[in-house]
Amino acid sequence: xxxxxxxxxxxxxxxxxxxxxxxxxxxxxxxxxxxxxxxxxxxxxxxxxxxxxxxxxxxxxxxxxxxxxxxxxxxxxxxxxxxxxxxxxxxxxxxxxxxxxxxxxxxxxxxxxxxxxxxxxxxxxxxxxxxxxxxx
Numbered sequence: 001x002x003x004x005x006x007x008x009x010x011x012x013x014x015x016x017x018x019x020x021x022x023x024x025x026x027x028x029x030x031x032x033x034x035x036x037x038x039x040x041x042x043x044x045x046x047x048x049x050x051x052x053x054x055x056x057x058x059x060x061x062x063x064x065x066x067x068x069x070x071x072x073x074x075x076x077x078x079x080x081x082x083x084x085x086x087x088x089x090x091x092x093x094x095x096x097x098x099x100x101x102x103x104x105x106x107x108x109x110x111x112x113x114x115x116x117x118x119x120x121x122x123x124x125x126x127x128x129x130x131x132x133x134x135x136x
Contacts, residue, residue, distance in 0.1 A: 001087065001089065001103035001104065001105045002077075002084075002103075002104050002105065002106070003077075003103065003104045004089060004101055004102065004103040004104070005066070005070060005074070005101075005102055005103075005104075006094075006099050006100075006101055006102075007038065007064040007065055007066050007099065007100050007101075007102050008064070008065030008066075008097060008098075008099060008100075009040065009062050009063070009064055009065065009091075009098055009099070009100050010062055010063040010064075010065065011045075011062065011098060014047075014048040014051035014052070014055045015045045015048070016098055017048045017050075017051070018045050018046050018047065018048040018051070019045060019091070019093075019098055020093070021048075021049075023045055023046030023047075023048070024043070024044070024045050024046070024091055025043075025044040025045075025046075026043060026088045026089075026090070026091055026100075027044075028042045028044070029041065029042045029043040029044075029088045030042060030085060030086065030087065030088070031064065031085070031086030031087070031088060031102055032086065033071060033074060033075045033078070033086070036068070036071060037063060037064075037071070038063070038064035038066050038071055038074070038086070038102075039061050039062070039063055039064060040061065040062045040063075040064050040088060040100065041059075041061050042059055043059065043062060043088065044058055044059050045058055045059075046058065064100065064102065074086065074104060077104055078104070081106070084104055084105065084106055084107075085104075085105055085106075085107065086102050086103075086104065087102070087103045087104075087105045088100050088101070088102055088103075089101040089102065089103045
């Protein structure tokens with residue numbers, strides 16, 4: 001992550017109540033800039049337990065609130081460097097408003113992916129050997 005920026009997010013009343021109760025999941029979320037607007041996709045917000053019909057869509061696209069200059073700067077960096085993406089890092093309440101910390105990150109290279117795969121395989125093998133020792 002090269003740079004991070006704080007953004008507001010457009011939510012309904014039931015969504016903010018659910019988030020205050022701990023019902024948000026940023027694990028698979030990602031951001032995009034489309035038509036001069038920043039959007040957050042795949043941000044899962046659990047349905048609010050006391051909600052009504054506005055509670056239906058849990059993973060709808062949500063608009064991120066950024067200044068125009070910030071959007072232009074982020075878009076320029078994404079287009080200039082190529083494989084960069086908007087990655088939501090964390091969500092938090094600030095003065096009663098829900099904010100998303102959005103980072104500008106680069107994707108993994110082929111070498112990075114291969115190293116991660118090798119590391120996972122060796123860890124799995126070590127755990128298997130240790131489990132066999134414990135059984136005996």
